[in-house]
Amino acid sequence: xxxxxxxxxxxxxxxxxxxxxxxxxxxxxxxxxxxxxxxxxxxxxxxxxxxxxxxxxxxxxxxxxxxxxxxxxxxxxxxxxxxxxxxxxxxxxxxxxxxxxxxxxxxxxxxxxxxx
Numbered sequence: 001x002x003x004x005x006x007x008x009x010x011x012x013x014x015x016x017x018x019x020x021x022x023x024x025x026x027x028x029x030x031x032x033x034x035x036x037x038x039x040x041x042x043x044x045x046x047x048x049x050x051x052x053x054x055x056x057x058x059x060x061x062x063x064x065x066x067x068x069x070x071x072x073x074x075x076x077x078x079x080x081x082x083x084x085x086x087x088x089x090x091x092x093x094x095x096x097x098x099x100x101x102x103x104x105x106x107x108x109x110x111x112x113x114x115x116x
Contacts, residue, residue: 028095029050032094036091037089053078056068
């Protein structure tokens, strides 16, 4: 694994949060995941919480959590192994107003290897 940061401290952004912080109609991670899972019969309310790969979640000296600028570099990666069949949806943060991606949404690459 060559990942800089992994976070379980923050949930994904929802359309409600996006309307508060961003602009109406701006896609959110929750909407991206719901759209990816729709063909499998799952609704938006059934999208589980997320595992934030490469999100720089920080805790300050007062114990407050915040999102810092990304520390991941192009080419950083994480290997994950499924021990059973899974359904997985992936979203790179689409928020162009967030420090989590330096205000520049970027694509994410995924490679799926067959079981050995």
